[in-house]
Amino acid sequence: MRILVSNDDGISSKGIYSLAKSLQSLGEVYVVAPENNQSAISHAITMHQPLRAKKIKFFDTDIDAWWVSGTPADCVKLGIETLVKVRPDIVVSGINKGENLGTDVLYSGTVSAAIEGCVFGIPSIAFSYEDFYEEDFTVAGQVALKVTKYAIDKGIPKRTVLNVNIPKCASLEEIKDIKVTKLGIKVYKNNFEERTDPRGNSYYWLTGDLEDLGIQSDTDIDAVKNKYVSLTPINIDMTHYGLLDSVKEWNMKLHE
Amino acid sequence: MRILVSNDDGISSKGIYSLAKSLQSLGEVYVVAPENNQSAISHAITMHQPLRAKKIKFFDTDIDAWWVSGTPADCVKLGIETLVKVRPDIVVSGINKGENLGTDVLYSGTVSAAIEGCVFGIPSIAFSYEDFYEEDFTVAGQVALKVTKYAIDKGIPKRTVLNVNIPKCASLEEIKDIKVTKLGIKVYKNNFEERTDPRGNSYYWLTGDLEDLGIQSDTDIDAVKNKYVSLTPINIDMTHYGLLDSVKEWNMKLHE
Numbered sequence: 001m002r003i004l005v006s007n008d009d010g011i012s013s014k015g016i017y018s019l020a021k022s023l024q025s026l027g028e029v030y031v032v033a034p035e036n037n038q039s040a041i042s043h044a045i046t047m048h049q050p051l052r053a054k055k056i057k058f059f060d061t062d063i064d065a066w067w068v069s070g071t072p073a074d075c076v077k078l079g080i081e082t083l084v085k086v087r088p089d090i091v092v093s094g095i096n097k098g099e100n101l102g103t104d105v106l107y108s109g110t111v112s113a114a115i116e117g118c119v120f121g122i123p124s125i126a127f128s129y130e131d132f133y134e135e136d137f138t139v140a141g142q143v144a145l146k147v148t149k150y151a152i153d154k155g156i157p158k159r160t161v162l163n164v165n166i167p168k169c170a171s172l173e174e175i176k177d178i179k180v181t182k183l184g185i186k187v188y189k190n191n192f193e194e195r196t197d198p199r200g201n202s203y204y205w206l207t208g209d210l211e212d213l214g215i216q217s218d219t220d221i222d223a224v225k226n227k228y229v230s231l232t233p234i235n236i237d238m239t240h241y242g243l244l245d246s247v248k249e250w251n252m253k254l255h256e
Numbered sequence: 257m258r259i260l261v262s263n264d265d266g267i268s269s270k271g272i273y274s275l276a277k278s279l280q281s282l283g284e285v286y287v288v289a290p291e292n293n294q295s296a297i298s299h300a301i302t303m304h305q306p307l308r309a310k311k312i313k314f315f316d317t318d319i320d321a322w323w324v325s326g327t328p329a330d331c332v333k334l335g336i337e338t339l340v341k342v343r344p345d346i347v348v349s350g351i352n353k354g355e356n357l358g359t360d361v362l363y364s365g366t367v368s369a370a371i372e373g374c375v376f377g378i379p380s381i382a383f384s385y386e387d388f389y390e391e392d393f394t395v396a397g398q399v400a401l402k403v404t405k406y407a408i409d410k411g412i413p414k415r416t417v418l419n420v421n422i423p424k425c426a427s428l429e430e431i432k433d434i435k436v437t438k439l440g441i442k443v444y445k446n447n448f449e450e451r452t453d454p455r456g457n458s459y460y461w462l463t464g465d466l467e468d469l470g471i472q473s474d475t476d477i478d479a480v481k482n483k484y485v486s487l488t489p490i491n492i493d494m495t496h497y498g499l500l501d502s503v504k505e506w507n508m509k510l511h512e
Contacts (some may be wrong), residue, residue, distance in 0.1 A: 010373060032299075032498075037304070039303060039304075040300060040301045040302075040303045040327075041298075041300045042297075042298040042299035042300045042301075042368070043298035043299065043362045043363055044296060044297045044298045044300045044363070045296045045363055045462060046462060047296045048293070048294060048295075050446075050451070050460055050461050051460045051461075051462070051479075052457070052458075052460075052461040053458070053460065053477045054460055063312075072422065073298075074462075077445075077447050077448070077462075078448060078460060081445075081446070081447050081448055082448050082450070082460065085331055103375060103492075105494055106299045106368075106371060106375070106492065106494075107299055107300070107301055107329075112298070115362060119359060119362070119443070121443075143328050143510070146508075146510060147508070150506055150508050154506045157496075157499055157502075158435045160366065160496050160499060172510070172511075173511075175510060176506075176509040176510075177509065177511065178304050178509070178510050180500060180503045180504045180506075180508075182493075182495040182497065182500065183493055183494060183495045187375070188378075189337075189508075190308075190337070191333050191334075191337050192333070192334060192337055192338050194338065195306070199286050201308070202308075202309070203306040203307065203308055204306055204307045204308075204309065204334060204338065205306050205332075206302060206303050206307070206333075215282075229510060231503070231508070233495070233496040233499040233500065234494045234495065234496060235494055235495070235496035235497075235498075236359075236362065236363075236494075237438075237439055238361055238439065238490045238491055238492075239438040239488060239489070239491070240413075240416050240489040240490060240491035240492065241438065241491075242491075243413055243416060243491075244436060244438065244489065244491040246260075246338075247436045247487070247489050248412075248436045250406055250410045251405050252402075252403070252434040252436075252487070253433065253434070254399070254402060254428070254431060254432075254433045254485060255428075255429075255433065
């Protein structure tokens with residue numbers, strides 16, 4: 001089993017260290033991850049600049065590891081096609097510092113690394129940890145190992161990514177269990193704080209308050225809040241199949 | 257009708273000019289678009305730097321227009337919440353120089369601008385033009401006006417974006433009609449070209465050859481190839497609902 005590990009927090013983050021170490025018990029691990037923090041970079045790819053890559057010593061391990069001067073999707077592309085000389089059997093991304101729940105998946109570099117693996121036809125999983133300030137990913141690493149084992153054993157369907165969120169916890173025992181969920185909805189308001197620079201010009205910081213949308217049953221948001229690991233199958237085909245027929249009934253004509 | 261127009265090619269591109277001009281016949285148009293080209297930036301948002309914005313004269317028009325020093329999703333967020341003092345009734349993105357078909361939507365800044373409008377609960381459409389080298393978007397602008405009229409008239413369902421691709425053409429008559437489609441699949445191989453810099457170090461340019469996957473019936477790719485405008489409803493909820501039950505049957509247990 002060859003496992004390609006990436007993330008969006010950057011190659012020197014604690015989360016990717018814990019993930020790569022944990023997965024070593026399943027096979028040969030390769031790490032290809034961004035040189036710098038790429039949070040909220042989504043599925044961006046680098047087209048107008050060339051990429052650099054460098055093989056490095058990965059913490060205290062002997063894992064083959066490279067940083068790439070680009071995005072998570074760049075890392076997975078370059079890892080699969082150029083850096084790692086063997087095709088991975090699975091791509092695993094994370095463990096992200098901070099949750100990627102509901103609407104977050106649209107912005108997440110962590111999830112996009114896994115989606116890029118899936119675009120290559122390789123089963124892929126993204127892991128995120130609820131605590132944005134945590135530096136200890138030991139328990140999250142144990143969860144990631146357990147879930148990855150299930151995924152390998154059962155087989156991730158084609159064109160599907162598993163998005164996994166792990167609740168904040170001090171020990172594995174604090175987590176109740178694993179729930180299969182749908183994505184919830186997150187809406188932010190008051191997203192920008194306007195400031196004035198020393199030369200009198202305005203600038204804007206992204207911030208934002210989460211709107212309280214009440215309980216969203218069966219969602220990843222609700223599961224993690226209640227101390228469950230959430231696992232959501234993500235469809236990389238974004239066609240809204242349920243609407244195809246009704247939009248066809250609009251009966252659009254270009255030449256009328 | 258208040259129409260917010262954005263794009264990913266940048267505020268000085270011909271495509272956004274044609275789009276904004278065409279849509280003026282439907283109501284009040286506002287333009288908020290990136291200062292610089294943001295192609296393939298996907299749904300990235302700027303968290304670690306502040307944003308600048310500046311009101312400018314938009315070509316030969318009197319349209320209220322701002323550039324933003326960020327991504328398409330930043331533009332739509334900042335436009336709705338801060339720059340434009342009224343809430344738009346519709347967000348329209350494009351017209352992109354180059355198609356956004358099938359798997360492209362994962363990487364597209366054009367589509368992500370529309371998705372961001374949809375996250376705000378505003379009906380949203382993305383327009384792209386098949387010709388990457390074209391500088392004349394007059395016909396594409398006519399198509400965009402026609403499709404936007406239909407969308408306003410029929411109503412875009414919640415949490416749905418319309419992704420519209422316009423085939424390369426010299427006149428409107430060359431385009432056969434509008435087809436409602438699903439997204440096709442695009443797979444690239446040999447994505448990177450390795451070069452050596454004057455100091456002997458490797459670097460990599462993203463390139464890539466499209467694999468021939470044969471005819472993909474009922475897809476946007478096939479429609480545009482056959483000179484139809486493709487219109488694909490996109491679901492911003494990426495949950496793979498069709499797999500929820502089968503993944504639940506994996507019967508995962510954290511504590512066994």
